[in-house]
Amino acid sequence: MTLVRAENVGVQFVLRRRVASPRSGLFRLRRSGRVRNDSLWALRRVSFEVQEGEVLGLIGSNGAGKSTLCRVLAGILRPDEGRVEVACRSVPLLSLQAGFEKDLSARENIRLAGTLLGFERRRLIGLIPQVLKYAELEEFAEQPLRTFSSGMRARLGFAIASLIESELIVLDEVLGVGDAAFRRKSSARIQAMIDRARAVVLVSHSEKTVERLCHNVLWLEHGRVMEYGPAARVCAAYQRWGRSRRRDGDDCEPEPSQEAVELPVAGDSRAA
Numbered sequence: 001m002t003l004v005r006a007e008n009v010g011v012q013f014v015l016r017r018r019v020a021s022p023r024s025g026l027f028r029l030r031r032s033g034r035v036r037n038d039s040l041w042a043l044r045r046v047s048f049e050v051q052e053g054e055v056l057g058l059i060g061s062n063g064a065g066k067s068t069l070c071r072v073l074a075g076i077l078r079p080d081e082g083r084v085e086v087a088c089r090s091v092p093l094l095s096l097q098a099g100f101e102k103d104l105s106a107r108e109n110i111r112l113a114g115t116l117l118g119f120e121r122r123r124l125i126g127l128i129p130q131v132l133k134y135a136e137l138e139e140f141a142e143q144p145l146r147t148f149s150s151g152m153r154a155r156l157g158f159a160i161a162s163l164i165e166s167e168l169i170v171l172d173e174v175l176g177v178g179d180a181a182f183r184r185k186s187s188a189r190i191q192a193m194i195d196r197a198r199a200v201v202l203v204s205h206s207e208k209t210v211e212r213l214c215h216n217v218l219w220l221e222h223g224r225v226m227e228y229g230p231a232a233r234v235c236a237a238y239q240r241w242g243r244s245r246r247r248d249g250d251d252c253e254p255e256p257s258q259e260a261v262e263l264p265v266a267g268d269s270r271a272a
Contacts, residue, residue: 004050008082011043042068057214065223094161102146135159167198
């Protein structure tokens with residue numbers, strides 16, 4: 001069964017042009033009748049499917065469009081072109097910094113983030129001690145988040161997000177949290193989440209992790225699909241591009257694969 005089907009998805013952001021001064025901005029407005037803004041296609045012509053029982057990996061450089069695609073799948077952003085069909089009522093986006101306020105305490109942030117993730121108030125109050133214990137932050141429950149290290153914030157975010165249970169889960173860079181002991185603990189919980197869900201979309205910069213956990217992989221660069229298919233093949237192509245980029249310099253850009261945007265015929269699962 002197909003849980004997600006994306007066809008030629010595009011997301012466009014408007015970039016407001018910076019003016020040197022209010023006076024120059026008013027001059028442009030008087031001269032042309034409007035202040036010109038530029039646009040950026042964060043995603044363009046992105047197509048793929050996620051089958052039941054599949055773990056789909058998203059890889060690519062920083063700014064490639066991975067997090068934007070995650071927000072589209074979670075229903076936070078609407079595509080400007082194309083369409084996305086999701087056969088699930090709700091799709092939680094698990095991101096370590098979602099819903100945090102630096103001036104609130106750890107306990108208050110758990111309540112805030114848990115509410116944004118859809119937990120009922122009564123259940124959330126009962127989960128607070130468990131979250132603090134799992135994140136190893138019981139002694140810092142009443143401290144404001146601005147006093148926390150980045151590792152402490154990441155552990156807290158993971159402890160909250162990993163409680164979610166859903167048919168389809170989107171994991172945006174939630175692996176590799178904390179020290180070695182906590183990474184082992186978090187990896188076990190991630191695996192349990194994957195085992196419970198009907199399908200998972202996983203964003204990671206670790207090709208080894210993606211190749212180990214995922215059936216298929218979607219490689220994005222500059223919002224476009226470079227490769228889409230079995231994890232071993234796509235990760236190998238991404239690694240070859242990375243080596244050539246380091247050898248030839250940052251100007252080396254991959255060419256979009258025309259095959260990458262072709263969807264399988266109906267009833268044909270790509271999942272291994």
